[in-house]
Amino acid sequence: MNNFTYFLDNLSVLSFVKVFFIVGLGLYAFFAYLMLRQVGVMSRAVEMQDEYIVKIIGIAHFLLAVFILLIALLVL
């Protein structure tokens, strides 16, 4: 119980912001992965010229989301 009250005493607004950032960015990374999957599905449905550009953008977007999540874990 003492540990819990100690924890509550040290809980600041910044802790909430930190949790908000990490959870939000984690969910966003999952969303970026779903986008990447959807690009793959659509590319199979209709094969077009130079569609690899869209795939590259999708991969870059997903990697960027993961990279920013890692930065948030390190910096915050």
Place this chain on the structure above:
Amino acid sequence: MVDVYSASKNKKTKPKKSSKKRSRERVSVSKIKKVIKPGGKEGFLTSFATFPKKICFENQERGEEIVLFLRPHPIVNVGWLALAIVIAFIPAFFDFFPPYGSLPVNYQMMMGLSWYLLLLGFVFAKFMSWFFNIFIMTDERVVDVDFVNLFYRIISEAKIERVQDVNSEMSGVWQTFFNYGSVTIQTAGEMPQFAFENIPNPDLVARMINQMIDLEEQEKLEGRVK
């Protein structure tokens, strides 16, 4: 021994049948090419192309050729692009909000990074919904690929012989100026109506579909269905 002989005989006759079928299909495609003139450019961001060579779709049959490939007119992207530009400048005004100023520098940096990541996601999602919103007309059928949002897409198709009515519509200053609008197709199939919105040259597209229907009817009369 007899079985082996008959099997090899069958093997020899099969390609002849398929080559006949293919040549018949080529005749129908060449007829279409006589009626429908090539137009548009086949490129990464094209929204109108006839007889594209480097495009194919999942359920495309052997010998089936794409006659028309359509996407919404690129001008429809102007709205969300303008919004994205406005959103990109919003972080410049973050300092005017007192809670932001009271945050440590690392939190401010993360807020900026997250903002631009979300913006990239928004732009990419909007681009995808334009890029994968496709209408394909082959010498056999019409295929409509609707990418409504990231978690909802519809791929519907109808045989040209089932198309009953074609309407084109162009309304408003923008559509008249940039020559884009919608084409609606009524069919007798499972999907009663196909609506291709914001496509370029709607009148020309409607005319092409009508010409395809005429050719299909002519083929039926001549006994060359398929």
